[in-house]
Amino acid sequence: MRKRRSPIAKNLLKNSVAGMFSAIEVHNKPIIAYRYETVVLLVLNSWELVLKAYLYKYHKTVKLFHKDGTTKQFENCLNITVDKIGKDFIPISENLIVLYEYRNQVAHFYLEELNPILFSLISKSIIFYSKFIKLHFKVDLSEEANLILLPIGFKRPISPVDYISTNSVNSKASLELKEFLQSIVNASRRLNDVNIEETIFSDFKMNLTNVTRTTNADLIAGIDNTKKNELVVTTIKESKKIIVSNSGDNVNLTRDKSQSQGTLLYEELQDGIFDEINNIVDANKILARNDSKFVLGSQLYYRIYSERQYVNFNIEVYELLAKTALLDFNAPFLYWFTKLPGKNAAEILLQLYHQGKANKIMSLNRMSVLLGDGAAKKLQAKFADKFKGLAQKPLYVYSQSELIKSKQTDPVLKCLKASPGKMILSKTYSEFIKDPKLSKSTLSKECFKIFNEESDQKAILRELDFLAYGDQMVANAELVNEFVKQF
Template sequence: MNSTYDMLVKKSIEAFLLGLEIYNKPTIRYRVEGFSFFICNSWELMLKAKLINDKGENSIYFKDNPSRTVSLEYSIKEIFTNKHDPLRLNLEKIVELRNVSTHFITEDYEVIYAPLFQSCVFNYIEKMSMFHNIDVTEYITQSFLSLVIKEDDLDPAIIRSKYSKETADKILTTKKAIEKIELENNPAFSIDIQHNFYITKKINDADSTVRIAKDGEIPVKIIKEQKDPNKTHPYTQKNCVKEINKILSREKIDFEHFSVFTKEIRSNFNTADFQLFLKFYSLKAQERYSYRHVIGEHSQYTYSRAIIDFILTEIKKNPQKTIEHLKKKTKK
């Protein structure tokens, strides 16, 4: 294999991991800027490696200046030719942030860009697998792929009180432009990041535990806060099925099982399988996974990222028997 190609792919993964490490390290205040630098660098190296693979090494150099390689912006347009592609829009917005970061940025940009960062992470993993047949999750555990963010909202009045008119206008204009694209509700552009805590007496159901004490040193109070379901539950059923199939393929999980309908062996996860999980685990009744939108006499469900992770976890326990097991249990 071309040595330049190998070097680009290797350094791309290193830049990606550095970006995650910087962003998820709580002591670093420069993490938005640092992440934008490294995630853009990782994409640029990966896309240049694809250009070499598709068109030869000369394709990454300017014809009128062979000593200079093409930019990330050029690579994005060459490979993602649809200018309305949510993945391309996501990258272009993060490139804009990187360019702003070289001059000036505020901590409030994190609230705006964090959902885009999360999508960018998942998009990178998918394209690295598709373009270069490399599973990035072999380099880092799945749990570290969820970014730790500052959860807050941008109150225009507070923003204008904190910054000059020019800076406040820039922040609020950026927020408005990104929200306009987010209305299309495509996970390839943005994914809201949630860290949810639930009170339960069943210790085996908990990921972490706390002790409630009357005279505890740290005061704690329970807050009920309404969340925007378009951000907390952005996936349609079709989106969920597509994402699950992408991850099964990327992680080379042998999901082959017998279909009683076609009388054939199939290896894709379909909507019937998704509905089976919903029914068996009563996932529609759990707000963590599902949200019911009521419009007049009609209702429609959307889903969170957590439901995708849950279904994949269950499939991985026994890939070839999971569906058959659920069907048998459901019939009883």
């Protein structure tokens, strides 16, 4: 009987909640690099999953899945949800739009002084998230975990005095950062225009008082007349505009288009400035606590493998991912092997041999055949010695012998026990072997389907992996030498 698949909405929600808890855990680590870059990524990914769960559960007419196997992008899901829920969701949308802008331009936002703003935005986003899943999925996060967390540290999370003055973040900010800060103001203004009192960031108490008596406010906009201020903010009630002057020409920000002036510049981001795949890899390092394990689960592994070419080369990382694929998940792994030194790759294969899991040894058998007769017969002898005297040996021992005896001349087809005309995903094995671009792109697409729970054909992915990268392993001299030496 075919195993019944879990409901898509339920799994999307489960992964979403796990991602949000990971974001909270990463944020509250005392010493961590790229804190807010990683946390914002995890928060947005969590929201994307829960929005898809919401649309899938409540709005069946919304087609989440495209014909190419991908799903609707985050911004699209956000816009549809706003349309379906209406005014009550607008503050959440504005909060997420601001965080999404930060995510896309993070390379420009390098000042630590921005952290209090990000803290406030993320804090509010998590509160929004908790209310959203309780309302729509009856999940109470307070019952999931006893999270009563306080930002305790060696200095205050917000440095209030002169926050908007000469010493503020604005005095050192790039154009992109100033535009980002302005986007927060714009978001708040849009909420105000439609009479929504909800804010997009965590609430702060505010007092209007003399700068020498700032004792009760959480966030202080100080006007310090003892210093010469380069930044002057003027509000004019009649025209509802703000004029900002910084020793140059005035720029008027106004709702009246005829009174607006100034030029907005936009620098297009280069590919790879914010590589979310590498952030997932880095998040694993943090959560694994220096243990050489991939703790984020098999689904995120398939997400990484779907965009494997974007993972920054690092022997330690590639070795970890290769071991994870072979020893834990029985997943595609060959791309990492094409980059690893022969010694490292052979050590992983030896660990696989000692693990002795029958369903995973097939990858070891296939690798030995790709490496040539020397490696294949070395493994065969190893099996013979290990199971000497046993009348009934494991099936993979006999399978290894059959591979060696095969008359197939193409090493990749030989290791897969396949003929050129055998079909896989509406294509022949021969077509995939002759077109490396096709085999690699199909592998990526199918890995992404596993991540999105649109497919469970993992055995097919392992074969696609050999069709895509098997030729790069054929008679790999360095790996062959290490394999024979270690086995």
